[in-house]
Amino acid sequence: xxxxxxxxxxxxxxxxxxxxxxxxxxxxxxxxxxxxxxxxxxxxxxxxxxxxxxxxxxxxxxxxxxxxxxxxxxxxxxxxxxxxxxxxxxxxxxxxxxxxxxxxxxxxxxxxxxxxxxxxxxxxxxxxxxxxxxxxxxxxxx
Amino acid sequence: xxxxxxxxxxxxxxxxxxxxxxxxxxxxxxxxxxxxxxxxxxxxxxxxxxxxxxxxxxxxxxxxxxxxxxxxxxxxxxxxxxxxxxxxxxxxxxxxxxxxxxxxxxxxxxxxxxxxxxxxxxxxxxxxxxxxxxxxxxxxxx
Amino acid sequence: xxxxxxxxxxxxxxxxxxxxxxxxxxxxxxxxxxxxxxxxxxxxxxxxxxxxxxxxxxxxxxxxxxxxxxxxxxxxxxxxxxxxxxxxxxxxxxxxxxxxxxxxxxxxxxxxxxxxxxxxxxxxxxxxxxxxxxxxxxxxxx
Amino acid sequence: xxxxxxxxxxxxxxxxxxxxxxxxxxxxxxxxxxxxxxxxxxxxxxxxxxxxxxxxxxxxxxxxxxxxxxxxxxxxxxxxxxxxxxxxxxxxxxxxxxxxxxxxxxxxxxxxxxxxxxxxxxxxxxxxxxxxxxxxxxxxxx
Numbered sequence: 001x002x003x004x005x006x007x008x009x010x011x012x013x014x015x016x017x018x019x020x021x022x023x024x025x026x027x028x029x030x031x032x033x034x035x036x037x038x039x040x041x042x043x044x045x046x047x048x049x050x051x052x053x054x055x056x057x058x059x060x061x062x063x064x065x066x067x068x069x070x071x072x073x074x075x076x077x078x079x080x081x082x083x084x085x086x087x088x089x090x091x092x093x094x095x096x097x098x099x100x101x102x103x104x105x106x107x108x109x110x111x112x113x114x115x116x117x118x119x120x121x122x123x124x125x126x127x128x129x130x131x132x133x134x135x136x137x138x139x140x141x142x
Numbered sequence: 143x144x145x146x147x148x149x150x151x152x153x154x155x156x157x158x159x160x161x162x163x164x165x166x167x168x169x170x171x172x173x174x175x176x177x178x179x180x181x182x183x184x185x186x187x188x189x190x191x192x193x194x195x196x197x198x199x200x201x202x203x204x205x206x207x208x209x210x211x212x213x214x215x216x217x218x219x220x221x222x223x224x225x226x227x228x229x230x231x232x233x234x235x236x237x238x239x240x241x242x243x244x245x246x247x248x249x250x251x252x253x254x255x256x257x258x259x260x261x262x263x264x265x266x267x268x269x270x271x272x273x274x275x276x277x278x279x280x281x282x283x284x
Numbered sequence: 285x286x287x288x289x290x291x292x293x294x295x296x297x298x299x300x301x302x303x304x305x306x307x308x309x310x311x312x313x314x315x316x317x318x319x320x321x322x323x324x325x326x327x328x329x330x331x332x333x334x335x336x337x338x339x340x341x342x343x344x345x346x347x348x349x350x351x352x353x354x355x356x357x358x359x360x361x362x363x364x365x366x367x368x369x370x371x372x373x374x375x376x377x378x379x380x381x382x383x384x385x386x387x388x389x390x391x392x393x394x395x396x397x398x399x400x401x402x403x404x405x406x407x408x409x410x411x412x413x414x415x416x417x418x419x420x421x422x423x424x425x426x
Numbered sequence: 427x428x429x430x431x432x433x434x435x436x437x438x439x440x441x442x443x444x445x446x447x448x449x450x451x452x453x454x455x456x457x458x459x460x461x462x463x464x465x466x467x468x469x470x471x472x473x474x475x476x477x478x479x480x481x482x483x484x485x486x487x488x489x490x491x492x493x494x495x496x497x498x499x500x501x502x503x504x505x506x507x508x509x510x511x512x513x514x515x516x517x518x519x520x521x522x523x524x525x526x527x528x529x530x531x532x533x534x535x536x537x538x539x540x541x542x543x544x545x546x547x548x549x550x551x552x553x554x555x556x557x558x559x560x561x562x563x564x565x566x567x568x
Binding site: 301302332334339341349366368373374379 | 445446472473482491515518521
């Protein structure tokens with residue numbers, strides 16, 4: 001399994017993006033056939049706010065990617081189309097100071113051009129730290 | 143005016159945080175007496191997604207900081223308390239590919255421990271790119 | 285000006301719906317050319333929760349209609365298409381116990397099939413009680 | 427089991443409110459010990475919009491009550507305190523034209539004065555029609 005290779009629809013596919021993914025340092029796995037994606041981050045001080053906890057914007061970044069990639073895979077498992085975020089709602093439930101963060105996004109429903117997805121961000125013990133709901137739109141059919 | 147110096151309530155105060163602010167590279171000005179804050183970012187490829195536009199998570203970061211700092215300043219202009227984000231809702235209205243991004247947060251209302259704030263993210267021509275609403279909670283009185 | 289008559293794009297048009305509008309008793313005016321709509325309600329005990337204040341669901345109803353009708357008018361001022369709500373975010377800022385409630389919705393931006401709108405609910409003194417942001421989708425072109 | 431009788435924490439308790447509940451006609455069951463509540467509605471034309479489907483505001487009403495009552499029961503199962511909605515986010519996933527609607531709310535997490543809850547609205551076949559996330563605040567301790 002190599003990065004960004006369209007794979008079979010029931011296996012994880014690693015996504016490697018330039019830009020933000022490289023700066024923040026998260027890892028993205030897409031389970032396209034399931035409409036699901038997992039984004040993980042090994043937290044370090046660069047990701048924290050002044051209180052030493054994960055910055056709300058970093059949590060948003062992980063959940064946006066997890067939900068958006070889940071939607072892309074759901075639209076077309078064999079050839080995920082480009083997708084943009086229409087709206088994203090974040091609930092910050094708890095905080096934790098170090099370790100790995102895992103965001104999982106899944107598709108809830110929708111139609112051919114718009115999908116609703118939801119996500120949860122957890123620490124490495126499985127405790128929920130934040131949740132998200134979002135609307136994602138498929139860009140022009142290809 | 144120096145960073146993080148409690149200033150008079152009617153002037154801008156620059157906030158310098160470690161961690162996420164340094165990694166992303168935004169600049170934060172707080173107008174505490176007005177319950178308002180402005181966060182600006184000179185966009186470069188590190189802030190972009192695979193489509194070459196500002197990553198949704200970066201827009202969320204700027205709007206979270208703008209709204210949260212507006213809330214902190216509103217709670218106590220002379221000594222802004224620590225504030226955490228309870229929830230944040232993002233609407234992605236338009237995209238643009240380069241230049242400066244300016245997020246402005248203002249307080250809408252609320253009480254002694256919880257405030258509602260809203261924010262807009264614009265490009266350097268003033269066009270709205272994203273908007274946000276959020277709930278912010280003051281941490282223990284000091 | 286009569287109910288549901290397609291009017292000129294710069295004047296208010298009254299909307300009369302069956303069902304929910306009749307049960308709740310609100311009044312809807314659409315300023316289609318401006319992408320704006322105003323919904324008003326004379327509060328009485330039927331609209332309240334157990335604490336004697338406007339039920340959160342009633343506030344949501346007024347803001348949903350105001351934002352959705354603003355979107356419909358914006359899509360086509362001369363012949364507003366049917367529109368469905370994709371998502372709606374509500375912030376409850378303050379409460380008040382009686383009088384008239386006025387929800388105003390305006391379009392923030394978007395494209396040919398999806399629009400972002402925002403709304404504010406105020407009492408008859410102009411004080412903000414709740415705000416909303418929402419995503420609205422145009423149903424099949426006609 | 428009678429209406430509004432504080433019951434044991436592991437059984438359903440029926441809630442009967444004046445005002446909005448009577449007008450709309452929903453039924454509320456609270457499973458306080460589980461931080462869970464179920465609101466059901468037998469849909470009829472009064473609950474519909476002009477397209478003959480459940481009005482977005484009615485879906486919001488059912489989900490607001492389900493999430494809010496779940497939160498109240500979670501704060502104190504033996505004596506649920508009054509609770510107000512701070513914010514409520516609604517995702518409209520699908521529509522359906524008649525039958526019973528069931529909204530279920532559950533608590534996701536939070537602290538002593540603020541809780542995060544989520545809810546799903548389903549038709550009588552279990553299909554998801556809408557989902558919600560919300561922030562709820564406990565009014566003054568009693």
